[in-house]
Amino acid sequence: MRTKAALFPAWRPTRPDVGSVARKAGTALLLRLLDEQERWPLWMPVFLGCGVGLYFALPSEPPAWLAPVLLAAALAMLVAGVLLRHRAAGWLLLVAAMATGGVAAAQARTLAVAAPVVPYAGTFAVEGTVVEMEPRRKGSRVLLDDLAVERLAPDATPRRVRVALRWDEGVRPGARIALKARLSPPSPPALPGGYDFARKAFFEGLGGIGFALGRPVVVAPAPEGANRLERLRLHLTEAMRREIPGVDGAVAAALTTGLRADIPDGVWEDMQRSGLAHLLAISGLHMTLVAGAVFILVRYLLALCPPLALRATVKKLAAAVALVAAFAYLLVSGASIPAQRAFIMTGVALVAVMLDRSPLSMRLVALAALVVLVSQPESLTGPSFQMSFAAVVALIAWYERRPERREGTERQRHHLLVYLAGITATTLLASLATAPFSAWHFQRVAVLGVVANLIGVPLTGFWIMPSALMAFLLMPFGLEAPFFWLMGEGIGWLLWIASLIADMPYAALDAPFMPFAALLFMAAGGLWLCLWLQPWRRFGLVPVACGLVLLAFTERPLLLVDAEMGHAAVVGDEGVRLLALRKDAFLEDLWLRALGGDPLPWPGAPPPNGPLRCDPWGCILDHGERRIALAFRAGALAEDCGRVDLVVAFIDASACSSPRPVVDRPALRDMGGAAVYATTDGFEIRPVQAARGERPWTRR
Template identity: 35%
Template sequence: MANDGTPMVPFGAPDGPADAAVQRHWRMRAILSRTGDHTEKFLVQSGFDRGPWLAVAFAAGIGAWFLLAMPWQWIAGLVIALAAAVFSHAIWRGAEGRQHLRLAVGALGLAFALGLTTVWVRSEMVGAEPISRPMLMKLDARILERTEQPSEDRVRLVLAARDAEAGRAIRVRVNVPNDHDMPELREGARVELRARLMPPSPPLLPGAYDFARDAWFKGFAATGSLVGEVRVTEPAEANDGWLAGKQRDLSAHVRSRLSGAPGTIAAAFATGDRGGIAKADEEAMRDAGLTHLLSISGLHVSAVIAAAYFLAIKLLALWPWLALRARLPLLAAAAAAGVGIAYTLLTGAQVPTVRSCIGAVLVLGALALGREPLSLRMVAVAAGAVLVLWPESLVGPSFQMSFSAVIAIVALHNSQPVRDFLAPREEGWTRVMSRRVLMLFITGLVIEIALTPIVLFHFHRSGLYGAFANVFAIPLVTFLSMPLIALALFFDLVGAGAPFWWLAGKSLEILIAMAHFTSSQPGAVKLVPHMGLGIISLFVGGGLWLALWRGRARLLGLVPAAIGTIALVLSPVPDLLITRDGRNVGITNQDGHLFVLRGAPGSYSRTNIVELAGSEAEAMPIEEYPGARCSADFCSIGLSRGERDWSILVALNRQRIDERQLAAACELSDLVIADRWLPRSCKPKWAKIDGRFVAENGGTSVYLADERIDTVASAQGQHGWWKTDAEKY
């Protein structure tokens, strides 16, 4: 009893609903407090570096905009991110020892919101509404860009024109055969022509290349081909397209000095012009894991800038007066930066080149100031600059592969074991060179591991021997081919470049032979079916965790990577693949063989079906499926999947048949597939994928064991570039 006679209540015991609610509140606060303490301790011990993580959060905001389907979801994402930033500051403003946590949550929330806003604004500003339907259009247009593609026997023109039907300005891309080309067709010229135009195409199948999205951000309302002749009504002015003209002239000069495949590869190294590379050579480079050598990226820009820096500092050192009065590293860095920027502009200023140029300029600045040149903060600044200018590049393979490789290299060489391994010591040159070669192989292997999930996600195939090929190819290109090309171009000024061109050609012949040899080995290429967003997110998240944290905490990144690997191995292969027009169908059996309805070998549709089915065996006609019963109009195929047998009815053509017979056949089938609109009387037991279905949903993948149908439409949402065929027409 209390002194006043009231009964004593044990401390902590609830005295009714209000006290119970208060206790729950305090317990929750205690849990949150302990969680905050543990998080703060982790951030301090693991070396939380805000710069790289801000770039990651900014990129995550961009990715969320692409992933989320509806505008209200984009707004909700903004509200949640901003609320997290505001509440973190309000809750932990006066908390002792919570500085890292408050800054982390607040800054990352703001960066996420900024990324989502940036890509949304970019889409609204540059997105081009596609033309309403395929049409033959007469164009009075101005040439904006010209791209020569000798390997395809054509020239590509980007034109500014007017849509006569909608009465609006449009940007279109038109292919012109070489026999209709003329020197007057260059940037700035005004032309009249007739072209067969198509709206930019959506993905052929779930997981295939999305040209419509790419065209949306490039401003293309249509693409097509020339019909008839081109007439130049107003020639280009002298200064129009000057830089692009110089790039083409340099490419033509290189190809004139080196004939055949070496000449086309040399032109790609010198100017970034890949239009002349034969398809067989490009495929060999891809399957050997050497495609990155053809794209002007970090390797090329770094080699050019490093050579310019070395040459500049050596030449400046020959002037004693200047050497005694100026910091030569600063002057050499400025000269090398100028060379790097010029090379970037000359090669077209593509995303990997811009990223590499920004990173190289930052490295030069660090060298000039005596700071650490190789850091993840440098990579974060370069990534942020690219994403601010081109946020849509985040979802493309070029950005992902470029930055994945650089992050892997920087994280590897900044790790303490590698620093210790490469530290100077008293030993012979043979041991030094052996250690460098071993480190080169390890670096190539780490890059291959980092890039493989991204390559499989975008291209559904990967070269398995890339790490081995790169050990020889990268030094060959960096220290032999590119310097020889540069020397050949320099000595061409006085007409003495022939010996250097001959040596450069021989080095490139070795590179091409290496690519063909590697790609032709058994098991050199691995095909996998479409990897879902969840799996690639596990790989990316795990890789970033491994790269950006320090100490033992970074090893936690192996957990999502391991889960992603298991999920990838266990990913089911689609049982049926139906293209966006319904005309091509692929069916896989339990032995991994693929059977297709239409499409010649090597055609775009068949290639996509083969890759997305992950089938390495030669595709066979659908009529040869074991047990198939085919007539002139339909094939009936039985499949055993899961715990049941499935009956599939596939239309072979568009011939009309008796509706009652069709209805009876549909009633006996679980799934009916046709490229024409089937009558409503056709009612299969499970699903009907006909012309109406694909017009509304696009390409389709069917997983019978899971009773699941994936469509292109399910991943598009209300983004501006997606319109169903039913909406178009």
């Protein structure tokens, strides 16, 4: 007879076989990967971008010899990966080659464009050749090349500078002019981790920005036939401005010739809040509209000629003509880096049509991304590349997965409904795909952008851009005026829609200080969702959710101070208080966006129980049991030195010998500005310059 112990053996916990679980998970992952082998090439630009991103994240510049070494290693791994018979090992080598090549391409690009920068802000006698000219309401803005700058040796002279002219009589592209100008180096970020205009200017070869003091002298007029393209751009812009006066004409110039310096700040604000700002920059949308209109027109005209239509492939001929038209638009628009990127994407699609391939292919998008990242690696860090590719990848992923299109009369019967549903779905999808990047770069998400784009994009595509195209085609015959009038009317409606949407409650939401980790998680999850086809792609929702959770851990500073000690911002629960010793509306707007909250006046009479108390000599900011002193004058510095946990002095504080941290004007200049955060141990000072690292574009 069995005992009770034999019938009911004691339960003993067993250790999980971690190795077995890992092997099963690895096997499942491998099987899923093998099921989607045809999608592996789509990840090559992602790994190339990882290499580019790694280069820009380095705290210091690697030695110059590293670029050719990494390039040789990348080529060797690429060849080995292609020739290797073991498929998995071959793809791993290709992944390593892409990442290594990304670092090499980014460093090679940096070495290729490196040029001097104006060493300090000051007045210089400048002589240079006008290579670009943008008309403005008062004068113009010119880009000068082939420079000679007073007090700067040739090897210390910038390659290019941009100067605003109040008087521009006789100044034309190709002319050589001399002037006195107030020049400054391109501005660094206004806060740690902020947008770095100096880096953008570095890769554009721009070494100084400023304004002319007085009238420029034309040393040599533009030679006959010189700078024909820039002169054509200027001629087209002036013709448009004559026919389309005011703000509408400035927007017309931005849409066609890419000259947008004359657009008022209020229009920019309305376009950004309504989600229509992307229409003001030459992008893939504009390039597609021009190429698409030419493609349809040429294909229709060729089809009217039966002998040609029967003997040639009309579609391919139309695609070739559209490619030429897109290239012409690229040149007329100024061939900016975003426009070049848009042309590459459009050109790849048109070549696909000529080769009887589908232009709506994820492989073509991957090819375009590879070309852009190899030729212009710095574009990875900019909003234009990120938002354009995010929208295109999301739209093509939706196109690949949508149900089979209905054929026949049912589709024709509901043609309008299908169009409205399609444009609504694509607008919503593109808005969702670009929202994280908009929040990161602009600290703003256009909530009603779907509504605005639902009207604004068709208005631009079917009214404004076709009118511009017809006006340019008929300009040699003097028949452009009616079409410029039509274009101006369409732009007027577009700006009215932007203003209407922007004034609505909750049209845009501020997204202050979005963590970079949140952006990375959401981008990685979005790629996983879009690049795979099998159901396991839904695992991409996990990193997207993690990114959204990280938004709750946004860290805001207590205090911001700029490098010149002209501005400070104190952040509290009730809003942001700005102290401005000198006027700088751009800096104030940028800080308010990044910090969030409403701007509050700097207190005159100090509130008796408030955390911020001020008098004419300085301020005291209480945070819990700790205290920060802002000293405007020597009297406040002498009173607060040694009595507070942190002194921020708007003057030289060398006379203050305190065991507590003291930050004064010379220190702030070295830091490039700073943000002060509260910690458990006191206060942490984060310099702007430390976040930028020691790179060619950060040298001062």
